[in-house]
Amino acid sequence: MADTGWIERFQGLSTLPEPVKAQLVAESTVMKVPAGTAVFGPGAVPDNLLFLLNGRVRVQQTSESGRDIVLYRVEAGESCVLTTACLLAHEPYSAEGITETDVTAVAIPRGAFDRLMASSKEFREFVLTAYARRITDLFRVIDDVAFGRIDVRLAGRLLSLASESDELATTHQQLATELGTAREVISRVLNDFQKRGFIAQSRGKITLLDRPKIAQLADSA
Amino acid sequence: MADTGWIERFQGLSTLPEPVKAQLVAESTVMKVPAGTAVFGPGAVPDNLLFLLNGRVRVQQTSESGRDIVLYRVEAGESCVLTTACLLAHEPYSAEGITETDVTAVAIPRGAFDRLMASSKEFREFVLTAYARRITDLFRVIDDVAFGRIDVRLAGRLLSLASESDELATTHQQLATELGTAREVISRVLNDFQKRGFIAQSRGKITLLDRPKIAQLADSA
DNA sequence: GACCGTTCAGTGATATTGTCACCCAAGCCA
DNA sequence: TGGCTTGGGTGACAATATCACTGAACGGTC
Numbered sequence: 001m002a003d004t005g006w007i008e009r010f011q012g013l014s015t016l017p018e019p020v021k022a023q024l025v026a027e028s029t030v031m032k033v034p035a036g037t038a039v040f041g042p043g044a045v046p047d048n049l050l051f052l053l054n055g056r057v058r059v060q061q062t063s064e065s066g067r068d069i070v071l072y073r074v075e076a077g078e079s080c081v082l083t084t085a086c087l088l089a090h091e092p093y094s095a096e097g098i099t100e101t102d103v104t105a106v107a108i109p110r111g112a113f114d115r116l117m118a119s120s121k122e123f124r125e126f127v128l129t130a131y132a133r134r135i136t137d138l139f140r141v142i143d144d145v146a147f148g149r150i151d152v153r154l155a156g157r158l159l160s161l162a163s164e165s166d167e168l169a170t171t172h173q174q175l176a177t178e179l180g181t182a183r184e185v186i187s188r189v190l191n192d193f194q195k196r197g198f199i200a201q202s203r204g205k206i207t208l209l210d211r212p213k214i215a216q217l218a219d220s221a
Numbered sequence: 222m223a224d225t226g227w228i229e230r231f232q233g234l235s236t237l238p239e240p241v242k243a244q245l246v247a248e249s250t251v252m253k254v255p256a257g258t259a260v261f262g263p264g265a266v267p268d269n270l271l272f273l274l275n276g277r278v279r280v281q282q283t284s285e286s287g288r289d290i291v292l293y294r295v296e297a298g299e300s301c302v303l304t305t306a307c308l309l310a311h312e313p314y315s316a317e318g319i320t321e322t323d324v325t326a327v328a329i330p331r332g333a334f335d336r337l338m339a340s341s342k343e344f345r346e347f348v349l350t351a352y353a354r355r356i357t358d359l360f361r362v363i364d365d366v367a368f369g370r371i372d373v374r375l376a377g378r379l380l381s382l383a384s385e386s387d388e389l390a391t392t393h394q395q396l397a398t399e400l401g402t403a404r405e406v407i408s409r410v411l412n413d414f415q416k417r418g419f420i421a422q423s424r425g426k427i428t429l430l431d432r433p434k435i436a437q438l439a440d441s442a
Numbered sequence: 443g444a445c446c447g448t449t450c451a452g453t454g455a456t457a458t459t460g461t462c463a464c465c466c467a468a469g470c471c472a
Numbered sequence: 473t474g475g476c477t478t479g480g481g482t483g484a485c486a487a488t489a490t491c492a493c494t495g496a497a498c499g500g501t502c
Contacts, residue, residue, distance in 0.1 A: 124339070138356070143284045180368070
């Protein structure tokens with residue numbers, strides 16, 4: 001018998017009626033994916049709605065010119081609903097999802113997703129709410145890219161990327177991809193941060209020294 | 222008896238089973254809105270899904286700093302599905318929809334929308350496909366803002382805004398809002414276009430003189 | 443018509459960000 | 473040791489954004 005406990009980990013699913021929970025569990029399969037795998041994107045179309053139990057997926061876009069920008073991340077306890085819509089669109093869909101850690105997820109096949117949408121008002125609410133959150137994420141990205149200063153944006157990103165420890169194993173190029181800018185820009189801003197005593201740097205590693213100051217910069221929106 | 226003809230004008234709705242069409246029509250009401258009205262946004266939350274019969278709605282976002290950027294437009298024959306999701310999200314939702322022309326639309330109340338989602342696979346497909354299109358629109362905006370050149374973006378926007386006539390009644394400030402940039406930037410680029418013979422300008426008006434050249438610039442992506 | 447207020451557009455100076463073309467250093471490995 | 477790859481630094485310059493103005497164009501009013 002399949003484990004049903006995972007449902008409770010998802011905000012919005014715990015209110016599902018029992019029969020729907022049973023249906024959800026019956027039609028789902030647990031999958032494990034190692035870090036660094038492309039779970040969807042050009043050339044890897046998924047047929048499943050994923051509920052992330054553990055780990056994190058980064059969704060990013062590559063422009064025609066070959067430059068990248070991170071759109072959002074799917075964390076444990078969230079689902080990757082945008083893909084369900086993008087599956088149906090026959091337009092070229094340039095975003096891709098990459099596991100940043102080893103990932104455990106529950107996969108709901110397309111058909112089961114549709115049956116759940118038909119049978120449960122609560123499930124529909126869950127899906128639409130998840131959509132709304134992603135869309136507001138995208139709105140935020142647009143706002144940041146269009147009107148945000150990069151030092152402010154970078155400060156914010158450093159804080160969220162280094163939420164566990166003060167050590168951050170990342171390259172300047174990766175940070176540039178986070179914000180959709182160029183490596184040189186990141187290098188200069190980080191050197192400025194270093195001069196101001198916010199961080200320490202070594203090859204491939206950044207150490208946050210003064211979180212309060214960084215936070216202050218980050219929300220001088 | 223209500224008119225059912227409008228359904229056929231929407232790509233994706235014509236395949237609905239007859240009973241669903243009847244349901245859709247029975248629960249809908251036609252509304253007319255004059256140009257320049259905010260149909261949704263902070264302070265004007267809609268409880269309806271709108272199908273646009275005539276006219277055009279511009280969806281734009283105002284950042285904290287007070288600057289605007291246009292996200293996308295809803296044209297006749299399209300629906301404004303993103304609002305259905307954003308209604309449910311209790312997060313601050315900063316986008317607003319403004320009618321650019323007089324608009325005729327069919328409104329489906331929230332409850333009816335939910336019943337249709339429950340009862341019709343085709344309707345669900347329609348909704349998800351509409352979502353997907355908007356989301357790819359947003360991805361495109363992000364790509365443009367992050368990596369696009371202003372002159373290229375402006376050229377493209379001039380072409381799409383002046384799709385009917387070569388005359389365009391708009392101010393530099395409005396064009397700046399289109400692209401999420403500053404008026405001065407638009408002024409300088411337009412002056413450059415003028416020098417190159419692409420356009421002619423007078424106060425509040427732009428005339429496209431050389432569409433081919435503008436188009437060539439616009440897709441030198 | 444003249445006057446006034448508002449909106450629209452032009453411009454120079456300066457700051458920020460992006461691009462290009464390099465260089466050098468650190469780590470890896472034969 | 474040398475060579476290779478990756479990560480990072482830097483100067484010069486281009487593109488874009490911001491600031492602080494200016495004046496022109498238009499709409500009223502008297």
